[in-house]
Structure formats: C-alpha cells, structure tokens
Amino acid sequence: MTRATTVRAVLAAAVLLVSVLITLTMSPRLGLDLQGGTRMVLQAKDSDTAKADRESTDRTLEVLRQRIDSLGVAEPTLTRSGEDRIIVELPDVQDPRKAAEVIGRTAQLSFHAVQGPDSGDEGRAEAGPTLPDEQGRALDLGPARLSGAGVKDAAAAFDAQQGAGWTVSLDFHKQAGRDWTRLTGEAACHPVQDDRRRVAIVLDEQIISSPQVSPSVGCNAGLPSGSTQITGSFSADEARELALLIKGGALPLPVEIVEQRTVGPTLGAAAIDASARAALIGAAATALFITVVYRLFGALAAVALAAYGLISYAALVGLGVTLTLPGLAGFVLAIGMAVDANVLVFERAREEHAQHPGRSLRSSLTAGFRGAWSAVADSNVTTLIAAGLLFFLGSGPVKGFGVTLAIGVIASMFSALVIARALTEIAAGSRFVSDYRGVNGIAFPGRVRTWLTRRDIRLMRFPSRWLMVSTALVAVAVLGIVVRGVNLGVEFTGGRLVEYSTSRPVDVERARSALAGAGFGDAEVTTAGAGDISVRTGELDNDGEHALRAALAAEGGTTTKVRDELIGPSLGDELRRNALIALGIAVLVQLAYLAVRFRWTFAVASVGALVHDVIILVGAFAWLGRTVDGIFLAALLTVIGYSVNDSVVVFDRVRELWAKARRVPLATIADRAVLQTVPRTVNTGMGALFILVALAVLGGDSLADFALALLIGICVGTYSSVLTAVPAALVLERSSKAPPPARKRSPGRRSGTKAARRDPLDNGARV
Numbered sequence: 001m002t003r004a005t006t007v008r009a010v011l012a013a014a015v016l017l018v019s020v021l022i023t024l025t026m027s028p029r030l031g032l033d034l035q036g037g038t039r040m041v042l043q044a045k046d047s048d049t050a051k052a053d054r055e056s057t058d059r060t061l062e063v064l065r066q067r068i069d070s071l072g073v074a075e076p077t078l079t080r081s082g083e084d085r086i087i088v089e090l091p092d093v094q095d096p097r098k099a100a101e102v103i104g105r106t107a108q109l110s111f112h113a114v115q116g117p118d119s120g121d122e123g124r125a126e127a128g129p130t131l132p133d134e135q136g137r138a139l140d141l142g143p144a145r146l147s148g149a150g151v152k153d154a155a156a157a158f159d160a161q162q163g164a165g166w167t168v169s170l171d172f173h174k175q176a177g178r179d180w181t182r183l184t185g186e187a188a189c190h191p192v193q194d195d196r197r198r199v200a201i202v203l204d205e206q207i208i209s210s211p212q213v214s215p216s217v218g219c220n221a222g223l224p225s226g227s228t229q230i231t232g233s234f235s236a237d238e239a240r241e242l243a244l245l246i247k248g249g250a251l252p253l254p255v256e257i258v259e260q261r262t263v264g265p266t267l268g269a270a271a272i273d274a275s276a277r278a279a280l281i282g283a284a285a286t287a288l289f290i291t292v293v294y295r296l297f298g299a300l301a302a303v304a305l306a307a308y309g310l311i312s313y314a315a316l317v318g319l320g321v322t323l324t325l326p327g328l329a330g331f332v333l334a335i336g337m338a339v340d341a342n343v344l345v346f347e348r349a350r351e352e353h354a355q356h357p358g359r360s361l362r363s364s365l366t367a368g369f370r371g372a373w374s375a376v377a378d379s380n381v382t383t384l385i386a387a388g389l390l391f392f393l394g395s396g397p398v399k400g401f402g403v404t405l406a407i408g409v410i411a412s413m414f415s416a417l418v419i420a421r422a423l424t425e426i427a428a429g430s431r432f433v434s435d436y437r438g439v440n441g442i443a444f445p446g447r448v449r450t451w452l453t454r455r456d457i458r459l460m461r462f463p464s465r466w467l468m469v470s471t472a473l474v475a476v477a478v479l480g481i482v483v484r485g486v487n488l489g490v491e492f493t494g495g496r497l498v499e500y501s502t503s504r505p506v507d508v509e510r511a512r513s514a515l516a517g518a519g520f521g522d523a524e525v526t527t528a529g530a531g532d533i534s535v536r537t538g539e540l541d542n543d544g545e546h547a548l549r550a551a552l553a554a555e556g557g558t559t560t561k562v563r564d565e566l567i568g569p570s571l572g573d574e575l576r577r578n579a580l581i582a583l584g585i586a587v588l589v590q591l592a593y594l595a596v597r598f599r600w601t602f603a604v605a606s607v608g609a610l611v612h613d614v615i616i617l618v619g620a621f622a623w624l625g626r627t628v629d630g631i632f633l634a635a636l637l638t639v640i641g642y643s644v645n646d647s648v649v650v651f652d653r654v655r656e657l658w659a660k661a662r663r664v665p666l667a668t669i670a671d672r673a674v675l676q677t678v679p680r681t682v683n684t685g686m687g688a689l690f691i692l693v694a695l696a697v698l699g700g701d702s703l704a705d706f707a708l709a710l711l712i713g714i715c716v717g718t719y720s721s722v723l724t725a726v727p728a729a730l731v732l733e734r735s736s737k738a739p740p741p742a743r744k745r746s747p748g749r750r751s752g753t754k755a756a757r758r759d760p761l762d763n764g765a766r767v
Helices: 001-024 056-071 096-104 172-188 234-247 266-317 327-336 337-357 361-393 396-430 429-436 445-457 463-483 508-517 542-556 570-598 600-622 629-662 665-698 699-721 725-733
Strands: 037-044 077-081 085-091 107-117 131-132 139-148 152-161 165-172 199-203 207-208 228-234 255-263 495-502 522-526 534-537 559-567
Touching: 001 396, 001 725, 056 077, 056 085, 096 165, 096 266, 096 542, 107 361, 131 207, 139 172, 139 199, 139 255, 139 699, 152 234, 152 559, 165 172, 165 234, 199 725, 207 228, 207 542, 228 234, 266 327, 266 337, 266 396, 266 665, 266 699, 327 361, 327 396, 337 396, 337 665, 361 396, 361 629, 396 629, 463 600, 463 699, 463 725, 508 522, 508 534, 508 542, 542 559, 559 570, 559 600, 570 600, 570 629, 600 629, 600 699, 600 725, 629 665, 629 699, 629 725, 665 699, 699 725
Parallel strands: none
Antiparallel strands: 037 085, 037 255, 077 085, 107 139, 107 199, 131 139, 152 165, 165 228, 199 207, 255 559, 495 534, 495 559, 522 534
C-alpha cells in the first residue's frame, strides 16, 4: 500500500469516526414542516416616530421575544431577515390565531386626559382623539401624556376584597411615574362624576379603561406609580393578555403578517417516515445497480456511498442545519447523485485499461482518477452554484434544500475521491483481484460500451436535425404554458392554502356548497383521498380560517388542520420576482463559468440546453396542471445544475479528444466523445432515478411534485446534454474562428520530447 493510499485511509477513518460520534451524541434540528408548528414572517412598517430600519426592527424583535416567552411556547425561534422582516417559528403551535393576536398587535399604549363628552369641536385647544369609552360614549381626549414605553411592570390579579374582579396593576419608570402623578393630579381637580376627572388608557386607538380618579386623591396630588390599577370588567384571560402586552412594551414599529405556515405534527412524521423508506429502498437499489455494473469496485463504491450518507448526515447535525422537508428530500436525492464521481472514475479506468492492456490494475485505476478529475470538479462546481443560488435567493424551506444540497456535494466528493479511492486502491493491490479480471469490474469495457463501439453510431452527422427535434419539444412546452397556463402556487400569487383531514369523507361538491353557505363562495376546493380536503382562497385572516374550518366540520365531522399557508400579496409578488431573478442569475453564472472553463461556443450551447430543459419542465407542469411553487423552484434549479453537469462531462471529453486530434473534423470528435460518455451518463442517471422513483411512490403528496419535477428534469437533461448541447456547439463552431484547444503537456514531456528516464542512483548533478 502506497503512502498516498495510507494517508487517504487514515483521513477517511478519522472523518468516519467523528461522524459516528456526532451521530450518536447529537440530534438533528427539525424544521417546523417536519416537527409541526407555525412559522410567521412579519413585515415591519414605518410609523410616525420611527423608520423600519435594521436597528428599529431589532428592537421590535426583542419586544416580540418577550411576548412569545410569556406565551409559554417551547423553544421559539425569532430571527431578523433583511432590514425589516422578522421570522417567527413556534413549534407545536397548531392554531396560530392566539399567537398572531399577541404577536401582531402593535400595543400602542397611551394615557390621555379626558376633556369631556364629544363636543364636535375639532378645533379645540390641545385636541386629541375622540374615542368611545367602555360604554360606547364618545369622549374628547387630550394629547397623549405618556406612552406604554414608560410602563415598568404590569401584572394581572383578582381583587376579591373590593369586588373589582380581575385588574391590571401598573408600575411606571421614574420619569413616567412623575408624569402619571401629574396627570392624575390634574384630573383630581375636577368634581366627582365629572368626565374630566377620568383618565383614558388607550390601546391601539381603543379606550380599554377610563377610570375616575378616586375621591380621596386631592387636587394636584395625583396617584403614585405603584398603586395604579386598571379596571374594566376584564375576564381572567383578557387581564392576563393585557398585562402581557403592556409588560412586553409597545412595539417600536407596527408589524404585518405577510406569511404564515402551519404544519400538523402527523404530516411531518409521515414525511420523515416516507423519506426514510425512500432513502433505504433507493440507496439499496443504487448500491445493487453499481455492484452489478462494476462488480467488486462497485461494491466498494456502495460502501463509500454508505459512508457518504453518514458523513453528510453528521455534517447537517454538527453544523446545526435546520432539516426541512425539501432539505430531507435533497439529502435523499444526493445519495443517488453521489455515485456520479465513482461512475466517472470507473468508466475512465475502463477506457485506460482497454487502451493499455498490459497496464496493471492499480495503474489503470490511478489513471482513471486522474483523467476524471477535471469532469468531476467542473460538474460539482456547477451543482454548488445552483445550491448557492437556492440559499441566497430562495426563501424558507428552499434555503434548507440549498444547504443540504451543498453539503451533499462536498460529502460525495470526499467519499468518492478519498474513501472509495482508498478502498479500491487497496483492493487493486490484491493478487486475487488482479488475476481474476471478472471480479474487479474495470478489466472489461462493459456491455453498453462494447455495443456502442461495435455499432459506431454517428449521431452528429446531421446536428441540425437534433436541434429541430429540440425546437419541437420546446414549442410543445410553450404551447402548454400559453394554452393551459402555469398554475402558480399561493407562494407566488398570495392568498391562503389550507389542508384539512375530516373524520367523515366529504366530496368536492358538498364541501363547496358548505363553504359557499358560510360566505366562501370563491374558495377553490380539491380532495386528495378519503377525508383529505384542500381549500385555496384569496386574502383570509385567522378568524376567517376558523369559520371556514367550522363550515367543513358541519359536513365532515371532526376536522383537523394538516397544513396552512398564508402569503401576503406583496410577498407573493416579491417571491415571484425573486424566482425569475434566481433563474436569470443561474443562467448567467453558469454561462460565465463555462465560458472560462471551456470555449464560448461550448458555454453557449450548454446554457441553451439548460434553457431548453427549464422551458420543457415548466411546460410539462403546465400540461399536467401541477402547482409551480417554491419547492418546484428548488427542483428547477437542481435540474439546471444537473443539466450543466452532464454537458460538462461531454464537452470535457470533446475538448480532450479534439486536443489530441486537431485535424480530425469536429463532428467525428463529437461522435467519439458522446459514445465514450454515454455509459457514464446512463449509469449516473440510473442512480438518481432509483431514488426519485422511490420518493415519488413512497414520499406521499408532500414530495410527489418535487420528485416528479426532478424525474422529468433529469430525463430531459440527460437527453439535452447529448442531443441539444453538442449539436448546438457544432453549429456555433461553424462560425467560430478560434483554433482547436491545445494539447495539455504531460509531466513527462518538455517541448514535445520525452524526458529521459533517470537512473534511480543518479542524483542528476552534472559538472
């Protein structure tokens, strides 16, 4: 065993040991869509006294944190997003109505002198608002004398001695206490029962209490801070909520709920179980497939695949990444894509062994790793670009998918280039493996490669014909987009989507009639099985959702909310705009990278095939009537990475062969490159397809559209990387004046001559 192999084996063992320790000692951090709960996105708005900037939004976040802590929610999460948004995650909160009331209320508390009954005189001196009191009588109020920011503490208590019921006692800060004493002292100068002896306490432009100052208080004496009580016939819950709002303080900025998602715990648990089954079955099928194709080396790659799963999971847990439903799907998908590097290496090793039959198995394997490195690096970089765009331009769960995909790419490269290489090099050093050529898996070229070589298929003889086929496919997709339209999800259009589970089956017509009778005639109702109802409406607040659920319960019995998504219209417009920006940037970044790494003709052809894949995938979803939402966007950007990945492998081989035979026509070079890379393309695609079919069949409704989008995208991407990108490059090269690529100098060559082999005992010194 060489020194390099020993280093790889030790490094692999160390990483695996750390991964095992992390897996055994740490638990994954599940997102709300897996553990159940409510996620809200709050938009801070400018007020008369403050601008919605980073600093004021942070102050608002801290006030919200105090309120949520008082609600008793276990492990809530509050983070600022951008300059003026706050993301609130509340695990195990299934009915967000109460939380939304406490979180979203601005609680602009102020204390006013009462100037008397409504006089209708808007030009009175020191005019304040005119508001109805607890009995509905309109009162003229003076300007605010102090605000809720001056309240130091507030507590709800039951006053049994004086029969006042539930009250809220207030304690003010030092200066605010003086203002309170002055305000109540001025009110005490008016006769008992005079409205002007009252002090109005206003919360969110409503008088919540307007008590008379006690007759025992003298003129200009006032009430001290610690002995003030708010009375108002409160119930216990109302008194506690009011104390909570006042104690939490007034929000520096008013906030608006622009997004709200609620997921039931049963849906999350089912998604985890389904994804776990899909991962096990898909990974087992992938491992069996590469073992059959590459025999012993394939079995060792399957072991490295299992190590990849362990390392990737440990990285997610160790870095504290929140694992969302799309992220979980991304983790499962990356298992199938992790075989890509191994397939590239093994196919290249087969070529090297076929070209040099006398070369040892270890030398062929080493040459395979060296020859495949360029394609492995380029293809993984393009996928990392897609993952980065998902993270920076996506929102919510889509970000989690981007992180998971990036970690999966890095872990797959480590498993293939370190773990799999160490295992296969150790095996290649065995005499048994070297002597029995049918065991190792790379001593024979493979049936697909042999059949293709024997037939000598000339696919690129008429490249324009393939471009016409691709153009026809794009035309069919565009026709679907125009005729059927794109069914944008609530995430892009705004509105509310709620899924319910009923104890009694309810058909669509009965559900529509029940909702129409309750005032929801414009609601879109669909069913997804016995007892499962999906309702999509326009703007609908939490009280409206409660009424909607009650209407369904009258028909279906016990009605449980499974999932709830609310997106404000402004956020829907922004997400739709960001989705288009993400696609545009993805195309431009991939074009720039490929132009640097390859010829401009190859880059334009690859990006053309990429756009071809995007249009066909969107058109397919339009024809099928499937929803295009954030999860679809994640799948679409993944397809972009995969499509470019395939194109990179083909063009990398074209560049290599063309540099070796610069006088051979490019069409002939392209034919050879395509035939040599087809086995890799097919074998890699099969690994991903096993996983995706398992996700589509076992993943349930939550992952069905995601898996379907990737299935379509991978099939179309595999086709376009060969039969769209390569013909397009051939057509573009007709007008290109750039010379063929130069042949790379090998380490043993200098100025076109072989370097003389040095005697091991010769130190190279000369006089």
